[in-house]
Amino acid sequence: MSVLVVFEQRAGKWNRMSFEALQAGKKIAQAQGEPVEIAILGAGIGELAQEASGFPAAKVIAVDDPALGDYTPDGYAAALEQLIRAAQTGAIVFPHTYQVRDFAPKLATRFGTTLISDVVDLKAEGGTVTYIRQLFQGKLNADVRAARNPQFVSVQAGAFRAAEAGGNPAPIENFPVSLDPAQIQSKPEAPFREAQRSVDLGAAEIIVSVGRGIKEKENLSIVEALAEALGAELAASRPICDNGWLPMERQVGSSGQTVSPKVYFAVGISGAIQHLVGMKGSKTVVAINKDENAPIFETADYGVVGDLFEIVPALVDEIKKTKA
Amino acid sequence: MKIVVSVKQVPARDSALRVNSAGKWLDESDLSYEMNEPDAYALEEALQLKEKLGGEVVVLCAGPDRAAQTIREALAKGADRAIHVSLDAEGALDALATARLLAKAVESESPDLILTGLQSDDLGYGQTGVVLAELLGFAHATIVMEVEPQDGSVRVKRELEDGWFQNVTLPLPVVLTIQSGIKKLRYATLMGIKKAKTKEVKIISPSQLGVDLTSTTQMERVYLPQRSKQAQILSGDPRKMAHELVEKLKFEARVI
Numbered sequence: 001m002s003v004l005v006v007f008e009q010r011a012g013k014w015n016r017m018s019f020e021a022l023q024a025g026k027k028i029a030q031a032q033g034e035p036v037e038i039a040i041l042g043a044g045i046g047e048l049a050q051e052a053s054g055f056p057a058a059k060v061i062a063v064d065d066p067a068l069g070d071y072t073p074d075g076y077a078a079a080l081e082q083l084i085r086a087a088q089t090g091a092i093v094f095p096h097t098y099q100v101r102d103f104a105p106k107l108a109t110r111f112g113t114t115l116i117s118d119v120v121d122l123k124a125e126g127g128t129v130t131y132i133r134q135l136f137q138g139k140l141n142a143d144v145r146a147a148r149n150p151q152f153v154s155v156q157a158g159a160f161r162a163a164e165a166g167g168n169p170a171p172i173e174n175f176p177v178s179l180d181p182a183q184i185q186s187k188p189e190a191p192f193r194e195a196q197r198s199v200d201l202g203a204a205e206i207i208v209s210v211g212r213g214i215k216e217k218e219n220l221s222i223v224e225a226l227a228e229a230l231g232a233e234l235a236a237s238r239p240i241c242d243n244g245w246l247p248m249e250r251q252v253g254s255s256g257q258t259v260s261p262k263v264y265f266a267v268g269i270s271g272a273i274q275h276l277v278g279m280k281g282s283k284t285v286v287a288i289n290k291d292e293n294a295p296i297f298e299t300a301d302y303g304v305v306g307d308l309f310e311i312v313p314a315l316v317d318e319i320k321k322t323k324a
Numbered sequence: 325m326k327i328v329v330s331v332k333q334v335p336a337r338d339s340a341l342r343v344n345s346a347g348k349w350l351d352e353s354d355l356s357y358e359m360n361e362p363d364a365y366a367l368e369e370a371l372q373l374k375e376k377l378g379g380e381v382v383v384l385c386a387g388p389d390r391a392a393q394t395i396r397e398a399l400a401k402g403a404d405r406a407i408h409v410s411l412d413a414e415g416a417l418d419a420l421a422t423a424r425l426l427a428k429a430v431e432s433e434s435p436d437l438i439l440t441g442l443q444s445d446d447l448g449y450g451q452t453g454v455v456l457a458e459l460l461g462f463a464h465a466t467i468v469m470e471v472e473p474q475d476g477s478v479r480v481k482r483e484l485e486d487g488w489f490q491n492v493t494l495p496l497p498v499v500l501t502i503q504s505g506i507k508k509l510r511y512a513t514l515m516g517i518k519k520a521k522t523k524e525v526k527i528i529s530p531s532q533l534g535v536d537l538t539s540t541t542q543m544e545r546v547y548l549p550q551r552s553k554q555a556q557i558l559s560g561d562p563r564k565m566a567h568e569l570v571e572k573l574k575f576e577a578r579v580i
Contacts (some may be wrong), residue, residue, distance in 0.1 A: 073454075073464065098485050102466045105419065105451035109458040109542045113540040114420040117449050122335035135546065136446055139341055140350075143545040185463035189491040191484055206580070212337070230580060242365075242505025255483055255503075263579040286569065287555070291338070293548070302572060303555040304565055319580070322570060 001090030001149060002058070004034045005027040006080065008097055009048055010071070010191075017095030017155075019162035021153075022055055024122065024155045025093040026163065031124030034090060037061060038170070043069030049172045054165035060172045061087075067179040073103035074184045079177045081110050086175070089150050091129070096154035108152040115152040116144050120159045137272035138295035157254075159278050179197055199249045201231070201257045206232035206265075209252055209279070210240055213268020213289060213308055217245040222312050223267050229319040235259070237275045253278035268308050271296025288312065325473065328430055329370045329403065329472035330440040330456070331363035333387045333394040337445070343546050350546070362441025366502040368403045370439050370510050371402045376474060380404045382433060385502035386425050387411055392525070399520035400512035404526060406525045407433075409533070418539040419447075423455035428533040429459065435497060437478070442467050442501040450501075464499040465492050469506055 005025035007018040022038065029036040035058035040048055044062065044238040049062040063079050074128075084092060084143070085105075090124060096118045108115040120141075121132040131144045131153060146153075208227040227234045234250060241251040252259055253275040260281035267288045269275060271298060276299055287300035288308050297303040304311055335341065336356045344351040359367075370381045383398040383406040385391050395406045409429050411417070417425075430438070438457075443450035457464035469489065470481035479493045483503055512520075530537055556572070558565045573580045 022575045061513045098467060099482070101450055102454065105449075105454040106464075108451075109420060109423075109455045109573070112420070114418040114455075115451055116541055117451060132543065133448075134549070135448060136335070136341060137448070138549070140343070140546055142543050142547075145542050145544055147540050147542060171382070185495055186465065187493040189493075191488045191490045193487055194489065238363075238504065242327065244508060250504075254485065256487075258486075263573065276505045284573070284579045286573070291340075292557075292559075295549075297555050297557070298549075300555040301577065302569060303557040304569060305557060305559040306562060306565065310562040311566060318566045318570040322574065 001088055002034050003032070003091045003093065004061075004087065004089045005036060005038050005057070005093045007038055007052055007101060008095055009018050009040065009042060009045070012048065014048075014051075015095060015097055016162065017097055017157050019055070019164070021093050021095040021155050021159040022057070022156070022163040023160040024119070024153070025091070026307050027122060027124060027160075028091050028129050030095065031129055032090065032127050039063060039080070039083060041068050041076060043067075051165070053169040053172050054167070055163055055170070057170045058165050059170050061170055063175050063177055064181055065177050065253065067181055067184065070188050071099060072186050072188060073106055074186065075179060076103045077107045077110065078183065080107050082177045084111070084150055091149070091151045091153060094154040096151075096156050100154050104152060104154060111150055111152070112149070113150070113152060115147065115154060116146060117154045119153055119155045134273065137270065139270075139293065152154050156273060158280070201233055201235055201250070201252060203261045204233040204259065205262050206230050207235050207252070207259055207261045207263075207282075208232045208265045208267065209235040209269060210236065210267045211237040211269030211275075212239050213239070215287045217243070219309070220245060222309065225316050226265065226267070226297070226312050227320075229316045229323070231266070236271075237269045266300070267294050267312060269296055270294045271299060297307055325373065325377045325437060326382070326433070326435045327370045327373060327379060328382045328384050328435040328438045329363070329367045329368040329398070330384045330426055330431060330438060330452070331367060331394060331398060332360040332385065332441075332444050333357045333391040334446040340341055342431055343548070347545050347547065348543065352362065357390060357394070359397060360441055360444050362443060362445075362502060362504050364441070364509055365506050366404065366439040366441050367398055368507045369400060369502055371510070372507055373437070373473065374473065377499070384426055384430055385409070386422055386429075388568045395519050395525060397512060398521045399525075400516040401510055402516060405523055405524075407573075408527045409524055410527055410529055417537060418541045419451040419455055421537045421539050423452050423459055424535045425530055426456050427459040427527055427531060428451070428535050437497065438462070438499040439502055440499070453499050453501035453520050460480075460499070462497045462499050463494040464501070465494055466501045467503050468500045470502050471500060480535070482501075517520075
């Protein structure tokens with residue numbers, strides 16, 4: 001039974017996590033001695049299908065239908081359900097994007113199973129695949145197996161090296177679906193961006209970023225002092241902005257800004273994946289956290305284990321000394 | 325408007341997590357618990373919608389006896405009543421099995437709106453709301469930042485990636501998974517806590533619901549992840565660490 005990797009595109013542009021999902025799909029297919037295939041969905045996607053055919057796969061299946069022009073969970077789930085039933089697919093692999101989170105659980109439910117979501121690695125032994133996923137925001141890992149086929153898997157950003165295009169083009173097959181527009185319940189409007197950000201963290205050389213460990217809004221002055229001493233921009237993980245302690249535009253992570261400063265200070269940030277994807281491009285990462293098992297230490301170059309309320313003021317003094 | 329809020333009780337955020345001797349789940353003996361944070365935001369949204377439009381907020385929670393505390397908290401904040409699906413084992417249920425229980429328990433309530441957090445902080449499948457919608461035949465939207473009820477429908481603002489958003493209109497009944505930070509969370513008042521004691525909590529067991537709890541995915545093993553990248557770890561006296569760190573950043577990494 002083949003392995004199907006579902007590529008994601010929006011307005012004709014690939015989500016590059018698709019190519020990482022293909023790499024994961026190839027690994028599963030190799031373990032099972034089965035071919036890997038690519039599926040793409042949309043309306044008028046002939047050109048994209050051509051592009052996809054450059055990637056290493058046995059074939060590209062294009063599901064081209066006017067009802068799939070705008071993404072809807074009803075449309076996508078119905079189209080893929082028809083495809084998977086017809087093709088008798090063994091494993092279906094998705095990139096773990098916001099869009100996949102929106103429809104893949106619905107699709108898996110129709111096959112009486114749970115999507116194994118947000119997979120960070122996999123082990124293949126004798127045809128059986130064990131998926132590794134994170135629990136408790138990355139503090140623990142779990143080995144998970146699917147009890148039966150078809151199995152549905154989504155892979156986390158950055159967990160697999162992206163597969164590269166460039167081989168002999170794979171054949172393209174069109175799979176016609178029958179979609180009744182009346183079954184599509186949601187009416188999406190055009191995506192939009194909020195007003196221009198006034199803070200561009202992407203250009204900052206030094207960033208001091210603060211997380212839950214700061215405990216109270218009143219304590220922010222401690223990290224503000226560090227940012228000032230360093231000439232750094234102040235940023236935060238999501239919960240700080242959710243609480244309204246700092247404006248949303250200072251948020252780093254999957255739902256905020258992506259940054260790559262020379263040095264990134266993560267103060268009281270545990271390092272959930274949603275935060276890590278926003279800052280892992282930093283040249284040097286300093287993590288200050290009281291929990292020595294915090295996932296942030298895995299991304300850090302320098303880890304300071306201890307109480308930020310003692311360490312940060314001491315750090316401010318030291319920096320002032322060297323600058324004096 | 326009749327609103328159901330599905331909440332989960334999870335280990336408190338700063339808990340020291342230890343794996344149990346079977347290596348299949350946590351050692352729960354020393355843990356304290358709290359309401360899953362994204363669910364707390366779903367509850368807040370539900371309470372504010374009720375304050376605006378009238379109606380009823382029903383809390384739905386699947387969990388062991390200890391989850392009663394989280395249910396009380398929701399009632400103390402202003403929910404009207406609760407349904408507690410009592411479980412013996414947690415951690416062992418996958419998203420589909422959990423959603424099957426919740427769907428069965430809530431079916432007869434015929435709600436207009438079901439709100440839940442976009443994911444749980446423990447298992448983190450991020451699917452229960454979507455699966456619940458599919459099982460009930462409701463429409464759904466995920467990662468919702470704003471809810472604007474209209475006549476027979478609801479218009480929501482969804483968060484997409486990289487700072488993009490999208491408005492979507494959906495017919496009722498609908499399941500919405502709520503993004504953290506949608507509104508400022510309230511605290512329970514003393515009066516609220518007092519009132520909560522008299523509010524109805526209906527307790528049902530999985531067998532009463534006749535739900536098959538077999539998971540189609542099996543969690544074989546739970547363990548501490550191997551740390552791949554070796555950070556230089558400093559610990560000990562704060563002043564000494566601060567001095568050492570600044571030296572390293574200046575002369576080794578050369579970034580300040």
